[in-house]
Amino acid sequence: MARSVYEHFFQEHMIPALTIENLSKVYGNGFEALKGISLEVQQGDFFAMLGPNGAGKSTTIGIICSLVAKSAGRVAVFDVDIDQDFAAAKKYIGIVPQEFNFNQFEQPMDIVINQAGYYGLPAGLARERAEKYLKALGIWDKREVPSRMLSGGMKRRLMIARALVHEPKLLILDEPTAGVDIEMRRSMWDFLKKINAQGTTIILTTHYLEEAEALCRHIAIINRGEIVEHCSIKALLRRLQREVFILDCVEEVAGPVAISGFHVQVVDAHTLEVAIEKGQYINQVFEQLGRQGIHVSSMRNKANRLEEMFVNLVEGAA
Amino acid sequence: MTLKEQYIAFMTIVRKEIKRYLRIWTQTLLPSAITMSLYFVIFGSLIGSRIGEMGGFTYMQFVVPGLIMMAIVTNSYSNVVSSFFGSKFNNSVEELLVSPTPNYVILLGYVVGGISRGILVAIVVTIVSLFFTHLHIHSYFVVVVIVLLTSTLFALAGFINAVFANNFDDISIIPTFVLTPLIYLGGVFYSMDLLPDFWAGVSKLNPLVYVVNAFRYGVLGVSDVSLPFAFGMITLFTVLAFTYSLHLLNSGKRLRQ
Numbered sequence: 179m180a181r182s183v184y185e186h187f188f189q190e191h192m193i194p195a196l197t198i199e200n201l202s203k204v205y206g207n208g209f210e211a212l213k214g215i216s217l218e219v220q221q222g223d224f225f226a227m228l229g230p231n232g233a234g235k236s237t238t239i240g241i242i243c244s245l246v247a248k249s250a251g252r253v254a255v256f257d258v259d260i261d262q263d264f265a266a267a268k269k270y271i272g273i274v275p276q277e278f279n280f281n282q283f284e285q286p287m288d289i290v291i292n293q294a295g296y297y298g299l300p301a302g303l304a305r306e307r308a309e310k311y312l313k314a315l316g317i318w319d320k321r322e323v324p325s326r327m328l329s330g331g332m333k334r335r336l337m338i339a340r341a342l343v344h345e346p347k348l349l350i351l352d353e354p355t356a357g358v359d360i361e362m363r364r365s366m367w368d369f370l371k372k373i374n375a376q377g378t379t380i381i382l383t384t385h386y387l388e389e390a391e392a393l394c395r396h397i398a399i400i401n402r403g404e405i406v407e408h409c410s411i412k413a414l415l416r417r418l419q420r421e422v423f424i425l426d427c428v429e430e431v432a433g434p435v436a437i438s439g440f441h442v443q444v445v446d447a448h449t450l451e452v453a454i455e456k457g458q459y460i461n462q463v464f465e466q467l468g469r470q471g472i473h474v475s476s477m478r479n480k481a482n483r484l485e486e487m488f489v490n491l492v493e494g495a496a
Numbered sequence: 497m498t499l500k501e502q503y504i505a506f507m508t509i510v511r512k513e514i515k516r517y518l519r520i521w522t523q524t525l526l527p528s529a530i531t532m533s534l535y536f537v538i539f540g541s542l543i544g545s546r547i548g549e550m551g552g553f554t555y556m557q558f559v560v561p562g563l564i565m566m567a568i569v570t571n572s573y574s575n576v577v578s579s580f581f582g583s584k585f586n587n588s589v590e591e592l593l594v595s596p597t598p599n600y601v602i603l604l605g606y607v608v609g610g611i612s613r614g615i616l617v618a619i620v621v622t623i624v625s626l627f628f629t630h631l632h633i634h635s636y637f638v639v640v641v642i643v644l645l646t647s648t649l650f651a652l653a654g655f656i657n658a659v660f661a662n663n664f665d666d667i668s669i670i671p672t673f674v675l676t677p678l679i680y681l682g683g684v685f686y687s688m689d690l691l692p693d694f695w696a697g698v699s700k701l702n703p704l705v706y707v708v709n710a711f712r713y714g715v716l717g718v719s720d721v722s723l724p725f726a727f728g729m730i731t732l733f734t735v736l737a738f739t740y741s742l743h744l745l746n747s748g749k750r751l752r753q
């Protein structure tokens with residue numbers, strides 16, 4: 179008995195919030211926006227999808243919430259396959275799209291309450307939730323103003339309130355901080371962190387590594403419809419901060435070379451690869467090699483695919 | 497979704513639709529009231545008195561049911577076509593598409609919104625007509641059923657138009673070039689037996705002829721066409737339009753990429 183309860187508990191927590199397998203999308207005009215991507219987001223995670231313009235982030239999100247029809251592959255939300263029971267899957271999801279998609283003539287209060295109605299929430303509860311989230315996002319004062327009169331940042335917060343009204347287990351935000359000032363961005367970050375701490379799994383897309391770094395635990399980097407990297411933020415930062423140098427040696431190196439404190443690899447008889455972490459000095463490498471009788475004639479950087487991508491990312495976003 | 501949740505979603509859409517046309521009542525309710533009053537004054541009072549009898553009634557009595565029907569057809573149609581196209585245009589239709597609300601509930605919500613506007617305008621027009629003539633209802637049953645069926649049919653037609661429309665021109669082309677001529681040639685202003693045989697025969701292909709005549713039967717007790725046949729045709733068209741609309745929603749045509 180006790181064991182089965184434990185197993186149940188364990189299984190509950192093992193179910194990923196989102197599973198994507200070999201997802202591809204070819205748009206009507208023949209453009210292949212997603213080339214068979216796979217990724218998994220665990221429950222409770224704060225997950226970033228990072229990528230340049232046109233990478234396929236919004237396409238992926240569109241498929242998850244039914245606005246875009248997939249061409250192939252599988253999507254499951256808390257183990258509910260969208261092909262089998264899309265309605266059940268949709269109940270788990272709250273979506274904040276990249277573009278404003280509410281009727282600008284309606285008032286924020288009505289927009290949020292109506293959304294609650296579409297999820298079948300009774301009127302009393304809908305009002306209560308609308309108040310709760312409009313207040314939490316700081317737009318309660320504007321609840322009876324035609325929403326076109328809200329500022330851009332307020333409109334975005336309105337969409338967050340609308341996405342939360344049915345208290346989804348998975349909140350997906352497509353560039354939530356685009357067009358939001360720095361102060362508001364901070365307070366939005368705090369708000370999202372709080373929601374996440376209370377148990378909501380969050381996925382957001384962004385162009386900024388800084389934003390992913392401030393908020394997220396895991397990350398997928400997507401470029402031209404392919405996943406380039408899928409790991410923890412920590413691992414990513416470690417990799418970004420590490421530089422690999424290729425050293426050409428005068429003497430032939432026989433057997434493994436050890437340099438204490440550094441990761442070294444022998445590529446061939448005259449070539450070594452040394453990884454320098456942030457805070458380490460390259461002098462130490464030369465000192466130690468010198469003591470071992472190895473002289474370095476020349477040295478160059480090893481091209482870093484990830485870094486190149488980030489240079490592109492930054493250029494693309496500028 | 498449970499039935500209760502579906503009902504909540506349905507009522508949410510209907511309420512939102514009603515709120516929309518009441519908010520912009522000068523564009524949605526007022527024009528019909530004004531146009532119809534003008535028709536009453538011009539065709540009913542001024543010209544009608546010269547025309548004399550039509551189908552055994554004064555011209556005013558004859559023309560009132562047709563004009564009420566015209567109001568129902570145009571209002572139920574234009575409510576759905578402009579509201580649903582509008583929500584496609586500003587992308588707020590996504591609010592519904594991402595929700596678990598089933599497609600048939602979405603469709604019913606919009607259709608009932610259109611029906612309610614058709615009926616509301618019909619009531620206004622009827623009240624206006626009472627200033628000009630005395631109305632006696634021959635069969636309440638026929639009146640109610642025809643009003644409901646007709647407004648449903650044209651609300652659905654408006655929905656189909658909205659799904660296919662890509663711009664604001666597309667939502668005025670059909671009403672201007674198809675709906676209005678069919679209404680004018682549908683026996684609102686004249687009895688079919690005024691027409692030469694050939695044109696009377698051609699008119700039988702116009703669905704508005706059945707709608708107008710069935711309703712006129714409900715009010716006056718006379719009709720140019722057989723009542724059961726008219727009922728049958730309207731019901732058939734309504735079922736077809738509903739099935740097709742639902743198919744459009746399910747396939748995601750022009751709604752999902």
Ligand SMILES: Nc1ncnc2c1ncn2[C@@H]1O[C@H](COP(=O)(O)OP(=O)(O)OP(=O)(O)O)[C@@H](O)[C@H]1O
Pocket residue numbers: 205206207209211229230231232233234235236237238276753
């Ligand atoms: N409806 C469409 N028809 C054809 N191609 C499309 C359509 N929507 C998007 N695309 C293309 O698919 C690719 C991916 O677009 P997507 O919107 O998913 O990118 P994104 O990663 O969200 O970019 P951004 O950071 O600019 O929002 C782009 O090349 C885009 O031009």
Ligand SMILES: [Mg+2]
Pocket residue numbers: 235236237276352
């Ligand atoms: Mg995007």
